[in-house]
Amino acid sequence: MSVLARDLSWGVGQKTIVTGISLSVKEGETLGLIGPNGSGKSSLLRLIAGLRRPRSGTVEINGRDISGVSRRSLAREVAFVQQSASTETSVSVRDVVKLGRTPHRSALAGWSREDEDAVRGALERVDMAGHSSQAWQTLSGGERQRVHIARALAQTPNVMFLDEPTNHLDIHHQIEILRMVRDLDLTSIVALHDLNLAAMFCDRIMVMQGGTAVACGTPEEVLTAPLLRRVFRVDAEISCEASCGRPHIRFAL
Numbered sequence: 001m002s003v004l005a006r007d008l009s010w011g012v013g014q015k016t017i018v019t020g021i022s023l024s025v026k027e028g029e030t031l032g033l034i035g036p037n038g039s040g041k042s043s044l045l046r047l048i049a050g051l052r053r054p055r056s057g058t059v060e061i062n063g064r065d066i067s068g069v070s071r072r073s074l075a076r077e078v079a080f081v082q083q084s085a086s087t088e089t090s091v092s093v094r095d096v097v098k099l100g101r102t103p104h105r106s107a108l109a110g111w112s113r114e115d116e117d118a119v120r121g122a123l124e125r126v127d128m129a130g131h132s133s134q135a136w137q138t139l140s141g142g143e144r145q146r147v148h149i150a151r152a153l154a155q156t157p158n159v160m161f162l163d164e165p166t167n168h169l170d171i172h173h174q175i176e177i178l179r180m181v182r183d184l185d186l187t188s189i190v191a192l193h194d195l196n197l198a199a200m201f202c203d204r205i206m207v208m209q210g211g212t213a214v215a216c217g218t219p220e221e222v223l224t225a226p227l228l229r230r231v232f233r234v235d236a237e238i239s240c241e242a243s244c245g246r247p248h249i250r251f252a253l
């Protein structure tokens with residue numbers, strides 16, 4: 001499924017937070033969103049996921065304007081892993097992941113084989129199957145993050161939005177989660193702070209600054225020393241990773 005945003009703007013009171021953003025993500029593509037703190041990445045993801053109503057502009061998922069689509073119907077196609085999402089404390093890991101099946105179930109239907117397979121598969125994908133009966137509140141930060149990703153996977157979405165999904169994760173799980181997002185047969189937009197991970201796993205990268213998009217293109221096109229200096233205020237040397245042909249950033253002291 002494709003994602004198309006046209007001229008999105010949003011703000012609170014007098015403050016404009018997202019200004020005139022347009023983007024297009026093709027079916028199966030992974031778009032990375034990078035930008036300094038407060039540049040509007042989470043706000044943009046919430047607009048595109050339909051959790052905020054834009055002041056102006058439209059979002060289409062597979063050609064359908066999401067403003068006319070019910071939350072439940074949207075949730076059958078689109079999953080959103082939010083930053084620091086919270087969960088009821090007195091539930092098990094499996095119960096949290098089961099919530100991902102809610103958009104697919106009717107009030108009268110029982111728990112189906114398909115539901116069971118989706119939950120088990122999602123837990124396995126994030127390496128948390130061994131924790132399924134553990135109480136949510138006893139998990140570590142990284143384990144919680146992986147369970148929230150499993151809940152999104154259990155939704156069996158066609159489109160996935162992830163806001164800093166690698167937060168709290170050790171390097172093995174950072175790489176595994178991003179590799180999984182890239183290799184799954186879905187369209188995704190991922191906000192990331194780690195520029196080298198964005199370079200490794202995203203087909204294209206959009207750079208945000210002050211609520212607007214200041215660059216968009218392939219990692220090689222976007223991740224240049226002048227852009228990193230201008231947007232992130234860092235000096236860096238960019239080389240090409242021989243094994244994958246992607247840029248690798250080495251920050252100067």
Ligand SMILES: Nc1ncnc2c1ncn2[C@@H]1O[C@H](COP(=O)(O)OP(=O)(O)OP(=O)(O)O)[C@@H](O)[C@H]1O
Pocket residue numbers: 012015017035036037038039040041042043044
């Ligand atoms: N509901 C709100 N009311 C007032 N200001 C807000 C609101 N939501 C976001 N902001 C402000 O909008 C700006 C963009 O916030 P947002 O969370 O989208 O940035 P971000 O790029 O995701 O940042 P970070 O990298 O730190 O997670 C910030 O300055 C934030 O303080």
